[in-house]
Structures are given as C-alpha cells and as structure tokens.
Amino acid sequence: MKNDLQRDTRGAVYVEFLLAFIPLFFMFLGMIQMGMLYGASLVVQHSSNVAARAAMVVMDDDPRQYDGATRRQVDTSASGASSFINSAGGFIAGIFGSGGGTASWTGGARLQAVEFAAGMPLLPLSPSAVSLIRTGQTETVRAALGVPGGVDSAEARVAWGLVYNRMALAVTFASTPGQSAHATSFPRPTAEGNGGPVTARVTYLYNCQVPLANRLMCDDLFFIRTGIPAGAVAGLIGSFSRGELTFDQLQAALADYQQRNARRDRWQSRLDELGNRVDVLSAISGLSTVLGGPTPRFVPITAEATMPMQSANYCYQGQSGGDCW
Numbered sequence: 001m002k003n004d005l006q007r008d009t010r011g012a013v014y015v016e017f018l019l020a021f022i023p024l025f026f027m028f029l030g031m032i033q034m035g036m037l038y039g040a041s042l043v044v045q046h047s048s049n050v051a052a053r054a055a056m057v058v059m060d061d062d063p064r065q066y067d068g069a070t071r072r073q074v075d076t077s078a079s080g081a082s083s084f085i086n087s088a089g090g091f092i093a094g095i096f097g098s099g100g101g102t103a104s105w106t107g108g109a110r111l112q113a114v115e116f117a118a119g120m121p122l123l124p125l126s127p128s129a130v131s132l133i134r135t136g137q138t139e140t141v142r143a144a145l146g147v148p149g150g151v152d153s154a155e156a157r158v159a160w161g162l163v164y165n166r167m168a169l170a171v172t173f174a175s176t177p178g179q180s181a182h183a184t185s186f187p188r189p190t191a192e193g194n195g196g197p198v199t200a201r202v203t204y205l206y207n208c209q210v211p212l213a214n215r216l217m218c219d220d221l222f223f224i225r226t227g228i229p230a231g232a233v234a235g236l237i238g239s240f241s242r243g244e245l246t247f248d249q250l251q252a253a254l255a256d257y258q259q260r261n262a263r264r265d266r267w268q269s270r271l272d273e274l275g276n277r278v279d280v281l282s283a284i285s286g287l288s289t290v291l292g293g294p295t296p297r298f299v300p301i302t303a304e305a306t307m308p309m310q311s312a313n314y315c316y317q318g319q320s321g322g323d324c325w
Contacts, residue, residue, distance in 0.1 A: 026212060026213070029210050029211065029212050029213040030213045030216065030217070032210050032213065033208060033210035033213035033214060033217055033218075034213075034217070036208075036210065037206070037208070037217065037299065037301075040125055040204075040206045040299075040301060041301050041303070043121055043122060043124070043125055044122070044202055044204050044206075044301045044302070044303045045303040045305075046121050047118045047119075047121045047122050047202045047204065047303070048118070048200055048201065048202040048303040048304050048305040049305045050117050050118055050120070050121055051114050051115075051117060051118035051171050051200035051202050051305070052198060052199070052200040052304075052305040052306060052307040053117075053307060054113065054114045054117035054118070054200075055114050055171075055173065055198045055200050055307070055309075056198055056307040056308060056309050056310050057310050058110050058113050058114055059071070059072050059074075059110060059186060059198065059309065060072050060186075060189075060195065060309065060310065060311045060312060061110075062316045062317075063316065063319070064316070064317075064318070065084070066082065066083075066084060066108070066109035066110050066113065067082050067083055067084075067108075067109040069108045069109045069110050072185060072186040072187075072188070072195075072311075073108070073110070073184065073185050073186075074107075074108065074110065074111055074173060074183070074184045074185065075107060075108025075109075075110070075111060075184075076106070076107050076108075076111065076184065077107075078106070078107055078108045078109075079105070079106050079107075080105065081105045081112070082105070082108075082109035082112050082113070083109070084109055084112060084113045084116070085105055085109075085112050085113075085116060088116055105166065106277070111171065114171050114200065115165075115169060115170075115171045118169065118171050118200070118202050119162070119165035119169050122161075122165060122169060122204055123157075123158060123161040123162070123165070125204070125206060125207075126157075126160065126161035126164040126165065126168070126207075127164065127207040127209065128156075128157060128160065129156070129160040131207070131209060131296075132207070132281075132284050132285075132288065132296050166277065167205075167277050167278060167280050167281050168204060168205035168206075168207075168274070168277075168278065168281065169202070169203070169204050169205075169274075170202075170203045170273050170274045170275065170277065171200055171201070171202055171203075172200075172201045172203070172273055173198060173199060173200060173201070174199040174201050174304060175199075176199070177199045177304060177306055178304075180269065183199075186198065186309060188311075188313075189309070189311030189312070189313050190313070191313060192313075193311050193312065193313050194308075194311070195308070195309030195310065195311030196308070196309055197306050197307065197308055197309065198306070198307055198308075198309045199304055199305070199306040200304060200305055200306075200307075201273070201302060201303070201304040202302065202303055202304070203270050203273035203274055203300060203301070203302045204300070204301050204302075205221070205274060205278060205281065205298050205299075205300050205301075206298060206299050206300070206301050207296060207297070207298055208297040208298065208299060209297075211294075214297040215297065217297075217299070218297035218298055218299045219264065219267065219297060219298065219299070220285060220295045220296075220297060220298075221278065221281055221282050221285040221296065221297075221298045222282050222283075222285040222286040222295075223264060224264040224267050224268075224271060224298070225271065225278065225279070225282040226282070227264060233254075233286065236250055236253050236254070237250075267299075267300050270300035270301075270302050271300055273300075273302065274300065281296075281298075284296065285298075
C-alpha cells in the first residue's frame with residue numbers, strides 16, 4: 001500500500017501548476033503596474049510641456065486678465081479661486097454638469113492659470129473618489145485599468161479629477177533646469193523682446209491601484225509623509241484602546257517608527273514640491289487602513305520642460321511705472 005502511494009503521480013501537475021502560477025501571477029501584475037507607471041510618467045512629461053507653454057504666455061500677459069497680478073511674478077501665498085479659474089470652472093460645468101471651479105486654490109492668478117492648464121492632461125490619471133477608500137474585494141485589476149462599469153459616472157470622474165489635482169499636483173518654476181531652486185520672478189525682456197527661458201516643473205502624486213504589485217512598487221502616503229506605517233499605527237491604536245499599551249509606550253513606539261524612515265527619503269524632495277496640499281490625501285490613506293481596507297499606494301512623479309518666454313517690452317493699457325517697460 002505504501003509503495004503504491006509512492007509510485008502514484010496523479011495530481012502532480014496541479015502541484016506544479018500552483019508552484020509556477022504564484023510567481024508568474026506576481027510578474028504579470030508587476031508588468032501591468034510597471035506599464036501604468038511608465039505611461040503615467042509620459043503623461044506627466046506632457047503635462048510639464050503644457051505648463052511651460054502656458055507659463056511662456058501667461059507670465060507676461062495683460063494683468064487685467066489675471067486680477068491685476070504683477071507681470072512676470074509668481075505669487076505662491078495668495079489663496080482663493082481667481083476670476084480665470086471661476087470662468088474655466090463654469091465652462092467645464094457647462095460641458096460636464098460638474099462644479100469644476102469649486103475646489104480650493106492657492107497661489108496667484110497667474111500660477112493658478114498655469115496649474116489649471118497642467119492639470120488637464122492629468123485628469124485621466126486621477127483615481128475615482130471611491131477608489132481611495134475601498135475594501136479588498138474592490139481592489140481589482142479591472143478597477144486599476146479604469147474599465148467602464150464602475151460606480152462613478154464620467155461627469156463625477158471629471159469633477160473629482162479637478163479636486164484631486166488640487167491635492168496631488170504642483171507646478172513650480174526652476175531657476176535652472178534640473179535644480180531644486182525655485183524662481184518666483186523673471187527678469188525684464190531685452191529691447192528686442194527676449195525674455196529668456198522659463199522652466200516649468202510638474203510634480204504629480206500618482207495613485208497605484210494594481211493589487212499586490214502596488215505594495216512592491218509604490219509607497220503608503222501616510223508613511224512617506226510621517227515616517228509611520230499606517231498599518232502599524234492601526235495596530236498600536238488597537239492595542240492602546242484594549243489597554244495593552246500605556247500612553248507612554250504608544251508615544252515611544254511612534255517615535256521608533258519615525259526613526260526608521262530611510263525608505264521614504266527617495267521621495268522626499270518630490271513631496272516637498274507638493275507641500276501641505278497632500279495632507280488630506282495622507283489622512284485618507286491612514287483612514288483607509290484603520291477601517292480595514294487596503295492602504296492606498298502612491299508614487300510622486302516629476303518632470304520639467306523649458307520654453308522661451310514670450311515677452312512684451314511695452315505697457316499694457318492702464319499700466320505705468322515699474323510694472324511695465
């Protein structure tokens with residue numbers, strides 16, 4: 001009987017299939033996610049081209065079109081939607097029936113116009129509103145590919161995409177291509193109208209949605225932002241609520257996680273470009289894990305393009321003094 005069982009090879013092919021299927025399945029998912037990341041990087045590069053083309057015209061355009069903003073100046077401290085954004089939002093609302101201009105905006109009117117232009121090519125990359133907080137059952141390759149048939153309509157995707165861009169997109173202007181220093185003003189043009197180059201850098205927080213592969217290729221935004229893994233935080237809070245940890249032990253554990261943050265250093269410079277606007281997404285990332293769903297994973301992608309500034313060495317109507325030449 002024992003010898004018969006040893007010679008019996010029935011079912012061996014199923015065991016071999018299971019052994020081979022798992023690594024092949026991981027490789028398949030990884031190829032999908034890698035392809036989507038590569039495609040996203042191309043779209044971000046196109047977005048930087050659009051931002052540079054917008055900046056080369058917008059920065060020295062008539063101040064009356066940009067709420068009186070100073071020519072060739074980038075205002076990063078202003079807040080509120082400019083008249084340009086309200087007009088653009090109303091136009092989109094008329095097409096899609098969505099309130100495109102209602103999202104919170106920061107920066108002066110000229111910067112808002114450039115960011116709005118840069119965000120248009122990125123709308124197809126934005127995740128749906130329901131995909132950021134979801135269950136393991138709804139985390140599928142179908143959802144990652146954006147196959148029609150989801151709960152979001154096209155109008156809702158456009159409206160949410162505009163809101164997501166406000167949290168996940170930043171346009172800065174590099175003083176020198178490839179350098180981290182930012183330019184907030186541009187020199188006057190020459191007598192011939194040569195305004196020099198303008199380098200627009202687009203930083204975009206791309207949401208990785210391919211199951212399993214996004215754990216290997218992308219990072220938890222809450223962890224990148226704080227240095228603390230969201231899953232670990234959920235476990236610590238659960239232990240604290242059950243009385244298994246004291247408050248001092250909880251603080252010590254959190255401090256220990258913050259020290260082990262070398263992994264996130266590779267993305268830090270890109271997140272610095274985005275600033276505090278990603279804090280809402282960071283909170284959503286942590287909330288999804290606390291609620292028991294899969295942690296949203298992100299990769300910050302950056303690209304830049306340089307264009308010649310289109311300048312006018314004269315005053316626009318109603319201008320005088322140092323704001324024109």
